[in-house]
Amino acid sequence: MSKIKYIVDNDVFLAAVSDGHDNHKTARAWLDKAKQQGWGIAVETYLATVRLLMNPTAMKDKVMDAGAAIAAVDLELAGKHPGRIVFAKTKPNRTILTKAQGHRQIMDFWLVQIAREAGCKLVTNDGGTLGNWPADTIRPIKD
DSSP: OOOOOOEOOHHHHHHEEEEEETTTHHHHHHHHHHHHEEEEEEEEHHHHHHHHHOOOOHHHOOOOOHHHHHHHHHHHHHHSOEEEEEEOOSSHHHHTTTTOSSTHHHHHHHHHHHHHHHHSSEOOOOOHHHHHOOTTEESSOOO
């Protein structure tokens, strides 16, 4: 199995999967181009995407049931350049997580740890994560 170059955060992955998302076209284009370089998502991103695809507030009139949401994520992970589901190798690193400035950053900083363990970059649009971890992250969608 080849090495992955990118772990994709939920903000980018959901946008690529959901054609109704505001950033769909740019996320889709970025992911399609990046797939051949090796990519994956953390198991947490897999579950977050399924959860959001089932959420009526997030999806409005395109809400999916569990089976359809899982199938959408699995379909994205399949194909000519399949994505991998990446699991953490160690317990959460206190040094990384204590840099969080609020509850919303904990999961993003955890994904930084997972990307480091995998030897790749976290792909995110989250400004706080990008600002705190510039050596570990890239932003695929420019404003």
